[in-house]
Amino acid sequence: MFESIDRYADQCVRLSDEERTFFHGILQRKTIKKKTFLLRKGEVCNFEAYIVKGCIRTFYIDENGFEINLQFAVEDWWVSDIASFTDRKPSGLFIQTLEESELLMIDHDHKEQLFRTYPKFERMFRLMLQRNLSVLQNRFLATVSQPAEQRYLDFIQRYPDIQQRVPQHMIASYLGISAEFLSKIRKRRR
Amino acid sequence: MFESIDRYADQCVRLSDEERTFFHGILQRKTIKKKTFLLRKGEVCNFEAYIVKGCIRTFYIDENGFEINLQFAVEDWWVSDIASFTDRKPSGLFIQTLEESELLMIDHDHKEQLFRTYPKFERMFRLMLQRNLSVLQNRFLATVSQPAEQRYLDFIQRYPDIQQRVPQHMIASYLGISAEFLSKIRKRRR
DNA sequence: CGCGACGTTGATTTGCCTCAACGATTGTGG
DNA sequence: CCACAATCGTTGAGGCAAATCAACGTCGCG
Numbered sequence: 001m002f003e004s005i006d007r008y009a010d011q012c013v014r015l016s017d018e019e020r021t022f023f024h025g026i027l028q029r030k031t032i033k034k035k036t037f038l039l040r041k042g043e044v045c046n047f048e049a050y051i052v053k054g055c056i057r058t059f060y061i062d063e064n065g066f067e068i069n070l071q072f073a074v075e076d077w078w079v080s081d082i083a084s085f086t087d088r089k090p091s092g093l094f095i096q097t098l099e100e101s102e103l104l105m106i107d108h109d110h111k112e113q114l115f116r117t118y119p120k121f122e123r124m125f126r127l128m129l130q131r132n133l134s135v136l137q138n139r140f141l142a143t144v145s146q147p148a149e150q151r152y153l154d155f156i157q158r159y160p161d162i163q164q165r166v167p168q169h170m171i172a173s174y175l176g177i178s179a180e181f182l183s184k185i186r187k188r189r190r
Numbered sequence: 191m192f193e194s195i196d197r198y199a200d201q202c203v204r205l206s207d208e209e210r211t212f213f214h215g216i217l218q219r220k221t222i223k224k225k226t227f228l229l230r231k232g233e234v235c236n237f238e239a240y241i242v243k244g245c246i247r248t249f250y251i252d253e254n255g256f257e258i259n260l261q262f263a264v265e266d267w268w269v270s271d272i273a274s275f276t277d278r279k280p281s282g283l284f285i286q287t288l289e290e291s292e293l294l295m296i297d298h299d300h301k302e303q304l305f306r307t308y309p310k311f312e313r314m315f316r317l318m319l320q321r322n323l324s325v326l327q328n329r330f331l332a333t334v335s336q337p338a339e340q341r342y343l344d345f346i347q348r349y350p351d352i353q354q355r356v357p358q359h360m361i362a363s364y365l366g367i368s369a370e371f372l373s374k375i376r377k378r379r380r
Numbered sequence: 381c382g383c384g385a386c387g388t389t390g391a392t393t394t395g396c397c398t399c400a401a402c403g404a405t406t407g408t409g410g
Numbered sequence: 411c412c413a414c415a416a417t418c419g420t421t422g423a424g425g426c427a428a429a430t431c432a433a434c435g436t437c438g439c440g
Contacts, residue, residue: 062335070327083324086317115313122312123305127276129319134273136323137260140330144366145252148396168419176334181396183420338428358387371428373388 001029004076005050005104012124019118026110030103038079039095045084047105051077054101055165059094059173069174072098072162078128098166148177149185191219194266195240195294202314209308216300220293228269229285235274237295241267244291245355249284249363259364262288262352268318288356338367339375 002024009015015023032038032054039045041061049056056079058071070093073079084091085108106114114121142151152175156163163171169179177185192214199205205213222228222244229235231251239246246269248261260283263269274281275298296304304311332341342365346353353361359369367375 060331060335066335068331068335070331082320083327086320119309119312122309122316126312126316126319129316129323130272130276133319133323133326136326136330137273140326140333141250141258141260143330144333145250145256145258167417169417178397179419180398180421184396187420357385359385368429369387370389370430374428377388 001052002027002104004052008050008076009124012127013120015120019120022117023114023121026114027104027106030105032097032101032103034097034100036097037094038097039081039084039091039093041092041094042090044088045081045091045093045095046107048078048080048082048085048111049106050104051075051079052102052104054097054103055099055162056095056097056101057166057170059096060092061094067170067173068176069170072159072166072170072174074162074165078132082129143176148175148181149188151175151177152182152185191242192217192294194242198240198266199314202317203310205310209310212307213304213311216304217294217296220295222287222291222293224287224290226287227284228287229271229274229281229283231282231284232280234278235271235281235283235285236297238268238270238272238275238301239296240294241265241269242292242294244287244293245289245352246285246287246291247356247360249286250282251284257360257363258366259360262349262356262360262364264352264355268322272319333366338365338371339378341365341367342372342375 005027006020009020009023027050038047038049038056051073053075056073057069058073058079058081059067059069061067071079079095081091081093081095083089084093088108111125142154146154152171155171155175168182172179172182175182195217196210199210199213217240228237228239228246241263243265246263247259248263248269248271249257249259251257261269269285271281271283271285273279274283278298301315332344336344342361345361345365358372362369362372365372
């Protein structure tokens, strides 16, 4: 159960057995059915979830009622609305499973307790944030500097597995284009 | 000299006098002339710079040779290429002063030393990253979900001061539109 | 003074969207 | 296990936001 998150942690920090055990102790293990909402707009996000198995999307609904997919998270990623979680304020986002998912979740109080007990974990979460920031920066650059077709090609190259697991119209929204136009791009390449 | 960064730190963590003094000790104070490059593509970024006074831009040059401005940083912000800084790998970005600037800089070794000596600072930098991540997330959402005119209006409302200090064609590139089109938007509103 | 950086304007083009209609596939309740 | 609905992907026609290209005025500065 904990092998994959242990591997994740080992990439960030060196943990003693004691630290590792404590960490495992505060993680809540959950199995969530397909299409379940972990968070809806207006709610305060009280979790950071590590994905052991499954696929989850984070999305936003704009003023015209259109969904915009921000992230598809699969094995070995964390999902949360960090701003809502940290400042304990209502979120503007939705988080939903796309497949049945196995998660390890940590809530606000336990996270603070973890940091107070072993400050070393601050480092792990800091590095995790850095990774997220880099990914988002690259994504932003790609979105503003490249045409839709190139963005699509980059996407299927970088995340060949995700393409299989997520419906095409969601990928379109993730890429910032309409479902119809994505279909036309795909046609072009045949 | 340190008043503003102290205020910044106080928002994140509570520091003892000893911690504060140590922190001041590792900060390198620099005054940089207008239009100076702090980082060029291909170099490894070895600083995080807190801006006491001045204005700095971070930008990227795409495969067609066009500049894309990622960030304008003014007083009370940090600038760096975090990915390059952390992983000690060559950066793809440029960082350049737009005005004469007064900075407090920290390099990789001193940052690690700071964390080893007082782990509490991990928290400060983690919170800083969270803030950056939130800002970028909102910006990304705005970019994909709103038309250019609305993005421009939001920009001048949120950063009325920056608008005065940065040439218009750089703002256009920041907003992801051509300089000509920004000019036309402005005309429309007169 | 003269040159380069900056901003403006108009004409034309284009990448992508919207709307509408239509198969194919999935899944779900009777 | 079938029937019917919902979800998903495709295709075409038409439209619009924003890009591109080109020309020109202005200003600050070496």
